[in-house]
Amino acid sequence: MATSQDYRLGDYTFPRGWFMIATSDEINTHKPLAVRFFGRDFALYRGQATGKVVLLDAYCPHMKTHLAAPNDTSYVIIDGGGTNIEGDSIRCPYHAWRFGPDGQCDDIPYHEGPIPKTACVKSWTVKESLGAIWVWHDPEGGEPEWNHPSLPEWDDESWVQWKYDDLGMLEQHPQEVIDNICDYGHLSPIHGSTVQRYENEFKGHLAIQRQCGPHRTLVGDDGHSPVLHTITTYHGPGVLVSYLTGLYEAILFITHTPVEDGSIRVWHALLVKSPNGNAKVTIEDKIAAAQFQESSRLAFAQDFEVWTNKAPCLNGLFLPSDGPFMKARIWYKQFYNPRDRRAEFVDKVDGVYVPKGIDPYTQN
């Protein structure tokens, strides 16, 4: 497993940005959920009082009990009706200290007198959108630099909402996945795309790929298949949104989150505009959309299969007719270094790049 240091990414082991940590469905239960990302353990739950999502560091400051690990035997859980969530707070199963959504201990049943300020766990900035829970991860502990993921089409009744494909763990550093945003050369051998026009652009925290051409996996190869246009953008280091036009109008979503230094968890989903042109989606639309999401998942599985078995690319043998891999790798470094060094990386890469031998992207 190659690490962030092996890729010489910067000062931090894990990048700054918004990252998916669960689907909303996973916390639509009365129990807290134990999750692990960024090499640390968390307790994630939905407050019973307000429905608010809370993410706390997992280990109780008293004696380091996991606040969300499965427990069926503590009377805190048994008397709580099978849960240790109380209102928007959570109670430790061991000695029953209770923590509010801000992470501060607000009740110790056997203790009289003030509760020490140090009786707290870190509470993380979380948001819920697009059927998922997002955390702002930031080694400097700063405020979010851009908005959490959202799409106006999500709440539009003429679009079929997705159900996430949880692709599980990938034992590769996220750098290998990020490389894909500028990987012009793999589109034909892996996805069967006959790319007609292609370009990348880097702009601040965005890395964009625009391309068009027939695509065997997604739109078929009978010689009459429509040209697929994709405009794909990394919004920071963990969230990829791709607008697809060709067969259906759709938005592809791939999100990955570091688990350990050198492994990630990955989700895939597809938002599809009513394939039958309905103002409000029907059952038939949902069936067609689910089938299209499955072909999209299979297209992504073509990348995934290679990533599963490859060695880390610490020094690639890149050609001028490859996409701008080194630019993308510099772009990615902005998230592994302090904010005040951001311009150093962004200034080196902002702009449009076209691999040697192909035409730049245009819509027509």
Ligand code: FES
């Ligand atoms: S370990 Fe959590 S209350 Fe004692």
Ligand SMILES: [Fe+2]
């Ligand atoms: Fe790919």
